[in-house]
Amino acid sequence: MNAFEWKDMFNIGHQELDNDHRKYFDLLNECYMSSCAPGSAKANADLLRRVKSYAAMHFSYEEEVLRASGYPDYERHEKLHRSFEEHLAELENVNEITGEHKYESMFSFLLEWFQKHILEEDRKCIPYLKKSVGT
Ligand SMILES: [Fe+2]
Numbered sequence: 001m002n003a004f005e006w007k008d009m010f011n012i013g014h015q016e017l018d019n020d021h022r023k024y025f026d027l028l029n030e031c032y033m034s035s036c037a038p039g040s041a042k043a044n045a046d047l048l049r050r051v052k053s054y055a056a057m058h059f060s061y062e063e064e065v066l067r068a069s070g071y072p073d074y075e076r077h078e079k080l081h082r083s084f085e086e087h088l089a090e091l092e093n094v095n096e097i098t099g100e101h102k103y104e105s106m107f108s109f110l111l112e113w114f115q116k117h118i119l120e121e122d123r124k125c126i127p128y129l130k131k132s133v134g135t
Helices: 017-033 041-069 073-096 104-122 124-132
Strands: none
Touching: 017 041, 017 104, 017 124, 041 073, 041 104, 041 124, 073 104, 104 124
16 A cells, blocks of 8 residues: 555645644554554554544544534534544454454555545535635
8 A cells, every 4th residue: 555645635725624634644654654563453553543532633623613614514524523433433342352453444444534534525614714714
């Protein structure tokens, strides 16, 4: 699997959120590069722990920005964040039980969910982010 490369289409025009999104992908790249034994229970647990803590911090900030922007589909957007977090918790359980959950498939999920979410959901907020103060 190749390292993720940022492309302009991931920008949503809000500097802090764009920086946050970049950091998420940097974190995934870093985990992928530093995992000496991908597929081990420890590599899986480390990846999940770091993504979980980063996602909690990022979602909380993004939700604050979206609420302030008056984005009309806010509740649905918030639910998508919660369902990602629930999925992380499920992956953690699988990992604890077997320790064999495939690192690559877990990594692909973490990468693909976030890419899709930015392109299909976060980008819908652009007109509202432009209107809000501080962007
Ligand atoms: Fe989002």
